Amino acid sequence: MYGTGILKALAVTFKNALRPPFTVQYPDEKVAISLRFRGYNFAWYREKCTVCCTCAKACPVGIIYIVGRLQPNNAYYAERFEIDTGRCLFCGLCVESCPFEAIYMGREFEQAKYARREEFIDWAKKDGDPRVPSSWFRPCEEAGVETHYLQPEQRKVNL
Amino acid sequence: MSQQQNELVTEPVILNMGPHHPSTHGVFRMRVALDGETIVDMEPVLGYLHRGIEKLAEAKTYVQVVTLTDRQDYVAAMTNNMAYVMAVEKLSGIKVPERAEYIRVIMAELMRIASHLMAIGFFLNDLGVFQTVIVYCFREREKVLDLFEMASGQRINFSYMRPGGVIQDLPPQFIPQLKQLLAELPGYFDEYEQLINENEIVLARTKELGVLPADKAINASASGPVLRGSGVAFDLRKADPYSAYPRFQFDIPTGTRGDAYDRYLVRVAEMRQSLRILQQAVEQMPTGPHRTRTPWLIRPPAGDAYAHIESPKGVLGVYLVSDTGISPYRYKVRPPSLINLTTLRDLVVGCKLADCIVIFGSIDVNMGEVDR
Ligand code: SF4
Ligand code: SF4
Numbered sequence: 301m302y303g304t305g306i307l308k309a310l311a312v313t314f315k316n317a318l319r320p321p322f323t324v325q326y327p328d329e330k331v332a333i334s335l336r337f338r339g340y341n342f343a344w345y346r347e348k349c350t351v352c353c354t355c356a357k358a359c360p361v362g363i364i365y366i367v368g369r370l371q372p373n374n375a376y377y378a379e380r381f382e383i384d385t386g387r388c389l390f391c392g393l394c395v396e397s398c399p400f401e402a403i404y405m406g407r408e409f410e411q412a413k414y415a416r417r418e419e420f421i422d423w424a425k426k427d428g429d430p431r432v433p434s435s436w437f438r439p440c441e442e443a444g445v446e447t448h449y450l451q452p453e454q455r456k457v458n459l
Numbered sequence: 460m461s462q463q464q465n466e467l468v469t470e471p472v473i474l475n476m477g478p479h480h481p482s483t484h485g486v487f488r489m490r491v492a493l494d495g496e497t498i499v500d501m502e503p504v505l506g507y508l509h510r511g512i513e514k515l516a517e518a519k520t521y522v523q524v525v526t527l528t529d530r531q532d533y534v535a536a537m538t539n540n541m542a543y544v545m546a547v548e549k550l551s552g553i554k555v556p557e558r559a560e561y562i563r564v565i566m567a568e569l570m571r572i573a574s575h576l577m578a579i580g581f582f583l584n585d586l587g588v589f590q591t592v593i594v595y596c597f598r599e600r601e602k603v604l605d606l607f608e609m610a611s612g613q614r615i616n617f618s619y620m621r622p623g624g625v626i627q628d629l630p631p632q633f634i635p636q637l638k639q640l641l642a643e644l645p646g647y648f649d650e651y652e653q654l655i656n657e658n659e660i661v662l663a664r665t666k667e668l669g670v671l672p673a674d675k676a677i678n679a680s681a682s683g684p685v686l687r688g689s690g691v692a693f694d695l696r697k698a699d700p701y702s703a704y705p706r707f708q709f710d711i712p713t714g715t716r717g718d719a720y721d722r723y724l725v726r727v728a729e730m731r732q733s734l735r736i737l738q739q740a741v742e743q744m745p746t747g748p749h750r751t752r753t754p755w756l757i758r759p760p761a762g763d764a765y766a767h768i769e770s771p772k773g774v775l776g777v778y779l780v781s782d783t784g785i786s787p788y789r790y791k792v793r794p795p796s797l798i799n800l801t802t803l804r805d806l807v808v809g810c811k812l813a814d815c816i817v818i819f820g821s822i823d824v825n826m827g828e829v830d831r
């Protein structure tokens with residue numbers, strides 16, 4: 301009989317109308333994001349970073365700018381560690397390539413800014429701010445154990 | 460072309476559909492010549508989304524190119540990653556651990572489900588089932604994307620696979636959540652079938668519309684649901700098994716008439732087959748490493764390699780040429796969307812303008828992949 305298909309279809313839409321809503325009211329409610337979320341608020345640790353610039357070379361878009369200074373104790377000190385997050389792909393290759401586990405992806409996604417230059421963030425200035433590191437490529441973070449990066453005395457460069 | 464009828468002379472009207480038409484799935488322009496409401500000619504205009512990915516890849520290292528492959532077919536990024544890394548592995552002779560193969564298969568099949576859900580949703584959206592089906596489909600796709608987010612940290616541009624395996628092993632919650640999804644999804648697919656399959660309006664709009672005969676589909680080198688909808692049981696997962704696919708049992712769903720409705724039916728049936736593969740993959744999942752150690756800068760020996768996989772939209776091939784440098788000398792993609800799109804002109808000529816949108820939706824192209 302003509303129309304039974306439409307009635308069946310209406311039964312589905314009616315069934316779905318009775319289901320609880322799947323959507324969330326975003327600014328008021330937020331969905332939980334996963335531990336591995338590759339977000340924009342990079343967690344960079346000055347004490348681990350040796351200013352080797354591997355991350356800057358690994359970045360496919362070349363948006364990491366690093367200025368280092370050699371200290372009297374033969375370790376490099378990062379004066380600038382800037383990432384132009386407005387052009388970042390959030391691919392995580394910088395995290396993957398860092399030999400000292402000094403940089404982690406962040407777990408934040410609310411990146412909107414008023415001007416482009418505000419996306420240009422100097423993490424060296426923000427060192428010490430609270431950070432939410434992601435466990436992407438850092439499984440130790442997921443398991444809650446200490447990471448196995450080289451200790452500062454182990455990575456001293458003897459010139 | 461002009462027609463003389465009762466001394467009334469008519470001329471075809473040239474109408475530009477797109478590039479900013481809501482039903483063109485991106486930026487596709489159809490230059491249609493209309494006689495009344497009937498299409499007498501159609502010329503596709505491509506290139507609005509061209510980003511030069513193939514050229515860009517020549518200036519990136521082999522690992523960095525993975526991020527570019529995400530952006531070819533952005534609704535099925537996992538399969539793009541997979542085709543590319545398989546080509547690199549072939550080129551440089553990297554062995555992939557067993558567990559990585561299984562993770563790749565799981566990801567590829569989940570991606571197929573997500574991509575087909577989107578294809579079905581937009582197909583019905585183009586039909587005029589405005590927003591209802593697409594919101595249902597997006598609800599299920601969201602759950603698949605949650606799984607991707609759990610494993611790779613991103614929802615669209617995954618960059619999850621690397622030459623030699625996958626970047627990170629599955630998190631411990633992944634398999635339980637996947638099992639739960641596998642239990643839920645068949646019920647939702649039943650709902651779509653109840654909603655659409657017998658709906659008289661859908662049948663009237665899609666049956667016998669845009670018929671692509673099997674010989675024409677083969678001649679056009681079409682692949683994926685477009686080819687299988689025409690009744691040709693060709694699937695690379697069976698025809699040229701790669702990765703862990705030889706170990707799984709599944710059927711190749713085919714259509715009979717090759718019309719828009721058949722292509723829709725094939726997509727739903729394929730999603731059910733994907734569930735079957737996923738079920739087996741979860742059961743057989745081996746333990747072990749998820750990646751072989753590869754150098755950061757891969758320098759394959761001089762030569763070339765071609766790898767192809769069955770992506771949700773068809774046969775996705777990647778051709779790589781190496782000159783022993785750290786970046787590919789040439790990176791060429793065989794995009795299934797572009798080749799399926801070449802059949803469009805034959806399908807729409809003679810149809811009404813409103814049907815043209817439906818036929819275009821039934822082919823399921825992704826402009827990011829067409830233009831690259
Ligand atoms: S996430 Fe990718 S694009 Fe962003 S800074 Fe790191 S390497 Fe560069
Ligand atoms: S973040 Fe890592 S890779 Fe980048 S400069 Fe510091 S130590 Fe080197």
